[in-house]
Amino acid sequence: MGNDVWHVALEPGTTRMQDVIVVNLAINDFEIISFLLSTNHLKGKAVDTERGNYLMIYGGEYKRPYPSVMIWRVEVSEEENTIVNMRHEDGWILKQVWREWLMPEHTDMEYVPPKQFLIMKRK
Numbered sequence: 001m002g003n004d005v006w007h008v009a010l011e012p013g014t015t016r017m018q019d020v021i022v023v024n025l026a027i028n029d030f031e032i033i034s035f036l037l038s039t040n041h042l043k044g045k046a047v048d049t050e051r052g053n054y055l056m057i058y059g060g061e062y063k064r065p066y067p068s069v070m071i072w073r074v075e076v077s078e079e080e081n082t083i084v085n086m087r088h089e090d091g092w093i094l095k096q097v098w099r100e101w102l103m104p105e106h107t108d109m110e111y112v113p114p115k116q117f118l119i120m121k122r123k
Contacts (some may be wrong), residue, residue: 002086007036008094008114010069010102016112023120027072027083033057037068046074054093055083056101062081064114069101 025032034040039059048052055072055119073090075082095111103109 003072003083006071006086006094007068008071008097008102010098015103015107015109017022017094017102017114019116020094020117021120022086022117024122032068036068049093049096051092052090053081054090056097058101064101064105065103066101068081069097071097079114 002024003026004022005025007023009018010016011018023032023036030042034042037057037059040063042061043060044055044057047056053074053076056073057070057072058066058068070079071086071090071093073086074086075084094113098111099107111113
């Protein structure tokens with residue numbers, strides 16, 4: 001069983017967000033996650049915000065700015081942390097990911113949001 005996760009990147013040669021790819025993946029589907037992130041060295045970082053908790057998965061051999069990042073939503077309870085589906089309401093995090101993951105540390109560029117969300121389905 002998988003969860004809806006967002007794959008984000010910049011349009012090549014620009015600072016604009018590409019369309020967000022929404023794919024349903026299991027958190028332990030390392031082969032597809034590695035393929036989508038173009039890496040053999042997966043790393044992850046928990047991000048706690050006032051609006052929720054997230055897990056960023058990225059290529060460990062890269063440094064900021066990362067070529068792409070996968071965003072997983074996490075529900076935290078006293079007993080366990082559970083990966084759940086990303087939702088439309090989580091769209092606010094895209095600007096934060098753009099600024100803190102996809103762009104150099106000091107940038108004066110203006111955020112240009114993605115035009116659409118593309119849903120990938122397996123047949």
